Amino acid sequence: MADTEMREPTFLVLTALANGRKHGYALIREADELSEGRVTLKVGTLYAALDRLGQQGLVAEAGEEVVDGRLRRYYKLTDDGAELLEREVTRLESNAGQARARLRLRPVSMQVAGGWA
Amino acid sequence: MGVSTILEHQYRRTLRWYPSSWRAEHEDAVIGTLLDVAEGENRSRPRLGEQLNLAANGLLTRIGIFLPAGVRDGVAAVALATGAAFATVYFVFMDWAPWTAAWRATNRATFLPSSHDFGPFVNPGVVLCALWVLGFLLAVLGRYRITRIFMVMAILASLAIPVVSQLPFAGWVSPSSTNLGFLGLLAALSLVGTPPSRIRLVVGTGIALAALVAIYAQNGVFGRFYMGDRYFWWQIAGSTNLGQLLVAGFLVAIGFGLAGRGVTAAVIAISTLPWAAAWLVGVVVNDRTGVSTIGGAALLIAGFVAVSIAVLKRSGFEIVIRRRDDSR
Numbered sequence: 001m002a003d004t005e006m007r008e009p010t011f012l013v014l015t016a017l018a019n020g021r022k023h024g025y026a027l028i029r030e031a032d033e034l035s036e037g038r039v040t041l042k043v044g045t046l047y048a049a050l051d052r053l054g055q056q057g058l059v060a061e062a063g064e065e066v067v068d069g070r071l072r073r074y075y076k077l078t079d080d081g082a083e084l085l086e087r088e089v090t091r092l093e094s095n096a097g098q099a100r101a102r103l104r105l106r107p108v109s110m111q112v113a114g115g116w117a
Numbered sequence: 118m119g120v121s122t123i124l125e126h127q128y129r130r131t132l133r134w135y136p137s138s139w140r141a142e143h144e145d146a147v148i149g150t151l152l153d154v155a156e157g158e159n160r161s162r163p164r165l166g167e168q169l170n171l172a173a174n175g176l177l178t179r180i181g182i183f184l185p186a187g188v189r190d191g192v193a194a195v196a197l198a199t200g201a202a203f204a205t206v207y208f209v210f211m212d213w214a215p216w217t218a219a220w221r222a223t224n225r226a227t228f229l230p231s232s233h234d235f236g237p238f239v240n241p242g243v244v245l246c247a248l249w250v251l252g253f254l255l256a257v258l259g260r261y262r263i264t265r266i267f268m269v270m271a272i273l274a275s276l277a278i279p280v281v282s283q284l285p286f287a288g289w290v291s292p293s294s295t296n297l298g299f300l301g302l303l304a305a306l307s308l309v310g311t312p313p314s315r316i317r318l319v320v321g322t323g324i325a326l327a328a329l330v331a332i333y334a335q336n337g338v339f340g341r342f343y344m345g346d347r348y349f350w351w352q353i354a355g356s357t358n359l360g361q362l363l364v365a366g367f368l369v370a371i372g373f374g375l376a377g378r379g380v381t382a383a384v385i386a387i388s389t390l391p392w393a394a395a396w397l398v399g400v401v402v403n404d405r406t407g408v409s410t411i412g413g414a415a416l417l418i419a420g421f422v423a424v425s426i427a428v429l430k431r432s433g434f435e436i437v438i439r440r441r442d443d444s445r
Contacts, residue, residue: 044171
């Protein structure tokens, strides 16, 4: 996974699991909240992502319970998953820092021209 | 039967797109999540988009039993890069070719008296090319879901264009079936996975595009004569050239398989499929005796079997032929 880019749904699922185990519906709601409503995971997409992340050893099943007659299966982040998420966060922070630094160096004349445009 | 029970029944029916082994393990948990989502949205019916999403993921899970995710993603990336490059080159050289416009206008009455151009283009293949290029650009932007919609539309277009072209109001010359089938097959392969890296997708497409442009230019396609939209398959990728390329592809795949690079070997072997289909069509069309067709098909099957055995053996599988024990 190190040489491939992390897609946003994967990033959101891993982030949602970072503070503890969660079941499917909770993951969908958290992804929605974390992305400020931009990403609404469909159930099929979520379980495909969980399947794939499970095969890669990044998430693992973490128990089940039955609530109102419905099975809730919980998932948790593995150590490998946490490490990968940490690396991705560092990469994103580095990119954001570079962008911020370059914006600060933007010539004033361009900012004025942009303001008039 | 209560509303929730009816909804659950409908969801269970939709989940039949998934393989039974997957359903046995996950169905109850997925149903629970689907019902939670429906309840959260105050719905008593499944959404169409939700059902299509489950159907698509179910089919991909079925394919995933035979092909691991890494292979599917690699195949999708190669198909997208190849298709985008081929569609772009086809559009510029075969469908638009403005440098041949004068020659085409003069000679149309002689060669194709009962047909006419598709606006400024030679044929309606431009629609298929546009779907391909837009789908590719969306993939580069990371919008894979919309790319998939464009690829499904490309498959439908490759089937519909020959039919629509024959309708009385149309009267266009359809792109050749080899070009349509080739782009249709590539679109189908692009649906089996998601390219693992957008940068590599762009680089791969650039290389394919440069190679195709160089080959076309070297073969004099920039001349004032229009070569016909089958030119690529007759001249550049004729049966002999393409056959040699396929054999080389199989050998490379076997090499990777024997070196323990099973995923790469499988990606190469599967990615040759559209080329192999085009080659077989060429062999069948030019075959007078049937010998070439049978020989060609045997060669292809032997190639795939060899690659499959190499990949399976390297992946830790054992192929055993044993006498059946009838005493049981």
